[in-house]
Amino acid sequence: MLEYHSQKFLSFREENPVAEITNGELDSFWEFLQKKFKQEFAAVSYQTWIESAQPIKLENQKIYIAVPSGLHKDYWERNISTKVVEAAYEYGNQEIVPVVILESELKKPTTTAALNPTTETSENIQKKSPLQEAHLNSKYTFDSFVTGTGNQMAHAAALVVSEEPGTMYNPLFIYGGVGLGKTHLMQAIGHRLLDRKPQANVKYISSESFANDFINSIQNRTQESFRNEYRTVDLLLVDDIQFFADKEGTQEEFFHTFNTLYNTKKQIVLTSDRLPNEIPKLQERLVSRFKWGLSVDITAPDLETRTAILRKKAIAENLEIPDDALSYIASQIDSNVRELEGALVRVQAYSTMNNEDITIGLAAEALKDLKDSKHQAGLTIDKIQSQVAKYYKVTVDDLKGKRRNKTIVLPRQIAMYLARELTDSSLPKIGQDFGGKDHTTVLHSCDKITKLLENDLTIQHDITNLKASLKN
Numbered sequence: 001m002l003e004y005h006s007q008k009f010l011s012f013r014e015e016n017p018v019a020e021i022t023n024g025e026l027d028s029f030w031e032f033l034q035k036k037f038k039q040e041f042a043a044v045s046y047q048t049w050i051e052s053a054q055p056i057k058l059e060n061q062k063i064y065i066a067v068p069s070g071l072h073k074d075y076w077e078r079n080i081s082t083k084v085v086e087a088a089y090e091y092g093n094q095e096i097v098p099v100v101i102l103e104s105e106l107k108k109p110t111t112t113a114a115l116n117p118t119t120e121t122s123e124n125i126q127k128k129s130p131l132q133e134a135h136l137n138s139k140y141t142f143d144s145f146v147t148g149t150g151n152q153m154a155h156a157a158a159l160v161v162s163e164e165p166g167t168m169y170n171p172l173f174i175y176g177g178v179g180l181g182k183t184h185l186m187q188a189i190g191h192r193l194l195d196r197k198p199q200a201n202v203k204y205i206s207s208e209s210f211a212n213d214f215i216n217s218i219q220n221r222t223q224e225s226f227r228n229e230y231r232t233v234d235l236l237l238v239d240d241i242q243f244f245a246d247k248e249g250t251q252e253e254f255f256h257t258f259n260t261l262y263n264t265k266k267q268i269v270l271t272s273d274r275l276p277n278e279i280p281k282l283q284e285r286l287v288s289r290f291k292w293g294l295s296v297d298i299t300a301p302d303l304e305t306r307t308a309i310l311r312k313k314a315i316a317e318n319l320e321i322p323d324d325a326l327s328y329i330a331s332q333i334d335s336n337v338r339e340l341e342g343a344l345v346r347v348q349a350y351s352t353m354n355n356e357d358i359t360i361g362l363a364a365e366a367l368k369d370l371k372d373s374k375h376q377a378g379l380t381i382d383k384i385q386s387q388v389a390k391y392y393k394v395t396v397d398d399l400k401g402k403r404r405n406k407t408i409v410l411p412r413q414i415a416m417y418l419a420r421e422l423t424d425s426s427l428p429k430i431g432q433d434f435g436g437k438d439h440t441t442v443l444h445s446c447d448k449i450t451k452l453l454e455n456d457l458t459i460q461h462d463i464t465n466l467k468a469s470l471k472n
């Protein structure tokens with residue numbers, strides 16, 4: 001998003017040079033933001049997130065904003081920062097990037113340096129810590145990672161790799177559904193290696209940023225330094241590799257990066273939402289290389305693990321939440337840890353706003369609108385299966401079975417798609433209810449039907465009919 005804006009902005013600025021928004025305009029830009037967000041946010045959200053924030057300074061196209069807690073910081077970074085960037089365009093055709101900091105940090109002398117862009121642009125760049133160089137999030141460590149049935153194996157493999165990089169499992173390929181801790185675990189490897197060897201050259205990058213860096217290097221004729229940067233690391237962490245699909249040139253470049261690192265026994269760790277051979281349009285030679293090491297999956301955490309994750313988070317944020325309320329929150333979100341953390345933020349904000357302690361009752365009240373409205377209350381996978389079977393004149397056993405006739409495969413994929421769309425069941429749970437299939441099969445079915453829905457009128461018609469029949 002930011003990259004898209006900055007490109008748009010650059011071309012805009014070349015044609016329309018405008019005066020920079022300066023620190024003197026901090027107040028008026030903040031006023032502009034407040035006015036805009038007041039219209040955009042519900043009153044409750046506005047009070048919780050915007051009123052509690054204070055603008056500190058605006059310099060070098062960065063606005064420094066102080067917020068009261070880690071939860072506020074998370075929320076700002078995930079949900080509000082992009083809106084600030086957009087608002088800055090509206091305000092003055094400028095790219096302004098927010099830097100969100102904790103109020104408590106403001107009091108520390110070290111933050112003064114962080115807030116001083118003059119030092120930041122010159123000296124600090126040279127003095128970046130290994131963590132900054134590696135682009136690691138300081139929160140994503142092994143210490144803050146909770147292990148449970150869904151991630152034990154991935155955790156163990158990550159530990160081994162962090163202790164013996166480049167030897168045992170190379171590459172390590174971690175795959176699984178959205179928000180289940182792949183990035184966290186991958187970055188934990190980087191942290192552990194840097195703890196042990198602070199001089200190690202660790203690099204974390206999303207596959208999209210790798211692709212962008214590569215394209216920029218071609219445009220700017222800096223391919224040599226691009227190659228040096230990626231081919232000389234000790235540990236390369238590439239996140240969400242599925243976004244390499246369709247990017248031929250990037251795949252080619254990554255193939256050479258991979259070979260160089262592999263041949264020099266440098267560790268490579270990759271994550272994806274699916275197995276290498278299920279990533280569409282991924283070159284066969286990459287698929288086979290990705291399988292050379294170890295592939296481990298992460299599946300949705302069980303209730304116990306979800307509660308433990310929330311407990312750890314609550315302790316880290318100094319929140320006082322009774323165990324029964326934690327279990328209640330954990331029972332409400334079963335398939336995505338990011339959403340689980342979001343639910344905790346929501347309950348915390350609700351309690352602050354109403355000035356009440358957190359109890360199960362308060363948590364229930366805070367989360368009552370959270371369930372996506374597209375999910376139909378009471379609709380089960382069983383009901384979807386029997387309705388789809390009836391509609392296509394096949395049996396429920398056909399849907400759960402393995403037969404691959406065209407007349408069965410499509411209804412099966414549609415039933416899985418509807419289960420994903422209309423219930424809050426996780427991918428593994430849907431797979432299990434369809435005769436014990438792997439979650440990646442469900443994912444593949446959902447992708448396939450989503451694609452077909454773009455152009456196929458018959459499928460559009462069938463899905464509309466089926467959705468209507470499931471409402472009754």
Ligand SMILES: Nc1ncnc2c1ncn2[C@@H]1O[C@H](COP(=O)(O)OP(=O)(O)OP(=O)(O)O)[C@@H](O)[C@H]1O
Pocket residue numbers: 140144145146147151176177178179180181182183184185240273309337338341
């Ligand atoms: N086992 C865990 N223990 C503690 N925190 C966890 C765990 N699993 C996930 N999280 C937290 O959940 C959030 C989402 O995790 P992360 O970003 O690593 O997921 P992901 O699988 O990489 O998601 P995506 O598919 O969207 O890239 C992070 O804040 C992470 O710290």
